[in-house]
Amino acid sequence: MTPQQRLVDRFCRYVQVGTTANPDTDQYPSSPGQLLLGKMLADELYAMGAVDSHQDLNGLVWATIPGNIANAPTILLNAHLDTSPESSGDSVQPVVIDTYAGGDILLANGNSITLADTPELASLVGHTLVITDGTTLLGGDDKAGVAAIMEIAQRLLYSPELPHGPIRILFTCDEEIGRGTKHFSLAKANACAGYTLDGGGAGNIDVGTFSADMATVSFRGRNTHPSVGKGVMINALRAASHFVSLLPRDSLSPESTCDREGFLHPYRLDGNVGNSTVQILLRDFITDKLKEYAETIRTAAEKTKEMFPGLEYDLAVIEQYRNMGDVLRNHPTAVELAEKAFIQLGRPFKRDIIRGGTDGALMSALGLPTPNLSIGQFNIHSTREFASITMIEQAIEHMICLLGLWATTQGN
Ligand SMILES: [Zn+2]
Numbered sequence: 066m067t068p069q070q071r072l073v074d075r076f077c078r079y080v081q082v083g084t085t086a087n088p089d090t091d092q093y094p095s096s097p098g099q100l101l102l103g104k105m106l107a108d109e110l111y112a113m114g115a116v117d118s119h120q121d122l123n124g125l126v127w128a129t130i131p132g133n134i135a136n137a138p139t140i141l142l143n144a145h146l147d148t149s150p151e152s153s154g155d156s157v158q159p160v161v162i163d164t165y166a167g168g169d170i171l172l173a174n175g176n177s178i179t180l181a182d183t184p185e186l187a188s189l190v191g192h193t194l195v196i197t198d199g200t201t202l203l204g205g206d207d208k209a210g211v212a213a214i215m216e217i218a219q220r221l222l223y224s225p226e227l228p229h230g231p232i233r234i235l236f237t238c239d240e241e242i243g244r245g246t247k248h249f250s251l252a253k254a255n256a257c258a259g260y261t262l263d264g265g266g267a268g269n270i271d272v273g274t275f276s277a278d279m280a281t282v283s284f285r286g287r288n289t290h291p292s293v294g295k296g297v298m299i300n301a302l303r304a305a306s307h308f309v310s311l312l313p314r315d316s317l318s319p320e321s322t323c324d325r326e327g328f329l330h331p332y333r334l335d336g337n338v339g340n341s342t343v344q345i346l347l348r349d350f351i352t353d354k355l356k357e358y359a360e361t362i363r364t365a366a367e368k369t370k371e372m373f374p375g376l377e378y379d380l381a382v383i384e385q386y387r388n389m390g391d392v393l394r395n396h397p398t399a400v401e402l403a404e405k406a407f408i409q410l411g412r413p414f415k416r417d418i419i420r421g422g423t424d425g426a427l428m429s430a431l432g433l434p435t436p437n438l439s440i441g442q443f444n445i446h447s448t449r450e451f452a453s454i455t456m457i458e459q460a461i462e463h464m465i466c467l468l469g470l471w472a473t474t475q476g477n
Pocket of ligand 1: 240263
């Protein structure tokens with residue numbers, strides 16, 4: 066079996082383990098499939114000769130590939146086991162297209178991935194692609210990263226001539242619902258830089274993420290029987306909908322912004338006459354802007370209170386993650402060596418930013434600079450998701466080259 070065939074087999078095996086994250090439970094991890102897949106990976110890492118391969122009490126998978134160059138620094142590679150709850154991840158049926166010939170791709174359930182909705186397809190002619198039957202997501206986000214790291218581990222362990230320092234492997238759980246680093250230990254990682262393999266397409270080095278907070282506004286009204294509501298009832302549900310209508314829509318919203326613009330995103334409303342709650346995501350590349358957005362929310366809540374005499378409200382804002390760009394600027398080696406490896410391989414690349422977060426953003430904030438790299442994902446979180454095996458293979462070559470470059474630098 067060629068390494069590329071092994072990669073295809075590996076990827077298809079991993080996507081068939083359902084690992085959909087469940088935001089409606091406090092259990093960790095939030096779905097049993099993540100434990101199942103994690104156990105599979107820990108066993109495979111052990112079998113291929115990785116050191117200290119284990120699944121910890123929280124379901125995170127850790128392993129080490131010993132270095133073969135004295136004093137080379139330890140590098141962490143991480144990917145996440147869960148898939149997005151936005152589309153079903155049950156009974157994923159991967160279908161391999163050995164050599165994509167171009168044009169629209171018809172899925173088994175009758176839907177299509179078209180050039181019109183996915184223009185990137187035009188540049189993928191000749192690639193090996195993996196699609197689904199159209200009823201589920203694929204889970205290339207982030208099993209592409211998982212399969213790549215497993216393949217990198219195997220190739221390094223089986224090819225002692227490839228130079229590298231110690232490699233720390235980490236598979237996290239529940240990244241898609243913001244809990245990927247809840248049980249991450251910086252001391253246990255014990256690395257001097259990291260790479261998250263969780264990006265779209267090929268050749269992107271994500272050096273910035275949003276900074277993110279979440280606001281919860283809780284309104285307390287007064288419920289009565291509707292027959293005797295006159296002058297007494299204070300409808301918290303009506304108040305919440307008024308409040309949402311006061312938030313910016315033609316600007317500072319996901320529907321109206323792109324690139325480096327931030328937004329306020331009311332994404333969940335629960336309630337009844339007596340009590341209602343609105344949850345709002347605050348996002349911007351400039352961390353200080355989040356304070357302004359919180360003020361916009363407070364102003365809208367105050368106006369709502371004026372409009373509904375007797376209404377009470379609470380506003381709580383919690384920090385979610387911070388733009389990793391600030392950390393990576395101060396610790397530039399991880400990004401510079403990633404660029405150098407692309408140059409050595411003669412491949413195009415670019416620095417990019419993500420309108421979202423990654424596990425690496427939280428690891429960077431803790432002091433471990435961890436940019437995010439492309440791993441051949443497309444149309445993530447949707448039933449039109451697919452992955453390019455050709456790009457995953459290229460990312461593996463890039464990482465092996467990059468780890469070789471790290472081995473030439475001074476140690477931890
Ligand atoms: Zn992901």
